Amino acid sequence: MAQSDTVDRILDAAEELFAERGFSETSLRMITSKAKVNLAAVNYHFGSKNALIHAVFARFLTPFSATLEQAFDELEERCGDQPPTLNETLWALTESSIRMPQRNEKGIAIFMRLLGLAYTQSQGHLRKFLEQEYSEPFSRFMRLLKQATPQLSAVDRYWRIQFMLGATAFTMSSSDALRDILQNKTGVETSVQEIALRLVPFLAAGMQAENPMLMPPVDSKISVA
Amino acid sequence: MAQSDTVDRILDAAEELFAERGFSETSLRMITSKAKVNLAAVNYHFGSKNALIHAVFARFLTPFSATLEQAFDELEERCGDQPPTLNETLWALTESSIRMPQRNEKGIAIFMRLLGLAYTQSQGHLRKFLEQEYSEPFSRFMRLLKQATPQLSAVDRYWRIQFMLGATAFTMSSSDALRDILQNKTGVETSVQEIALRLVPFLAAGMQAENPMLMPPVDSKISVA
């Protein structure tokens, strides 16, 4: 065959296993046996396990960042001279991830879960790779957030962005498990789209919370320094 | 010595390394060499690596859940017949974690980071252990949250609790790094307590966000199923 499908089979299997079990917990032998290819094929085609991890991310992150740039372009054009609102900015991001062309029905879930893992698992090489490959859409998103929340001080905004990131990364990185728990308890099925639809209002409300430095209840034992 | 301090040295080293690097990424040899004890001591005193992980959690989770139960007792007594508000409930939890007797200055950060890892890293044995050992204070907190947000459906509440958990665990687990970044950028110093003071209003606002199923902006391409 002109271009072997071995590479794609490996990427498919790796993507799924990484999302299910994390990076360190997934061995090359699991990947190659799921992909039904020889063990050596990974090192032949990708060079190393770390390079395979990068390739898995690049495969969906490259088209995603293009989609995202486009969404931001449209958004800013639509808004004319005044900056997009917080809600619009958050939805632009959410839509871009939901509208991504997907290889299978689990596409978004895997996508989100991998992003969460990238943040959560302290894989130095991965963070370095993502920073130098995809820094532009990220800082553009940050700029939009800043314009959308001019009432916040830089420090408040900084921490609230961390809170948003945390809620998102954490939820998405364990979304499979959480969905299972919920279904076992209540029988309710939840799609990733629905999780996103619930997450965005939560984030927007938190981001715009009234008092940036609300005091604890009067009888609290905490003293504010 | 009557009761060897080997056990505590192992627990101290394990706690710190687990929080820094995760469970699978931390080997027993790292732990024993940091603790300056023999490799076999771990299996002698704890039986296995998994049992050591459980012991690390039990050491801070047992006193914490006691403190928490007490805080909830006081809160419910103070409120009499009407249920505590969301703010009061969140502050009771926050105070309990801040007031915890700490072994060192990194106590809270490590505590939070480990909790986040427990959720994130798919360690089946750990989740099982935590569920059957500490289900009571957890479900009590859930009950209080339910009483404090009667306007939410069970499903909405479930997901918003996950969002809160995520924002908290994520922020606290990387609070050291985040504080350093902020200080380098702006020169502002931030204590863990101050982070909590910013976090609680964010969470409360998100939890009480107006529309549980806010629609995307009118011109959005998302269609809600």
Add this chain to the structure above:
DNA sequence: GTCTGTTTGAAACATACGTTTGAGACACTC
């Protein structure tokens, strides 16, 4: 002092990992 149960020490065990090797199969060019 001697015995007994507990704890430490160095070494080895079995297994799993990521990676490398070298021979073979295949498709394609000239």
Add this chain to the structure above:
DNA sequence: GAGTGTCTCAAACGTATGTTTCAAACAGAC
């Protein structure tokens, strides 16, 4: 059809892991 570059395969390599072993050191009781 010989030659060439690409890819696959089974096997092995070196290393790191969790766990076990067994002798030595130690403590306290009698």
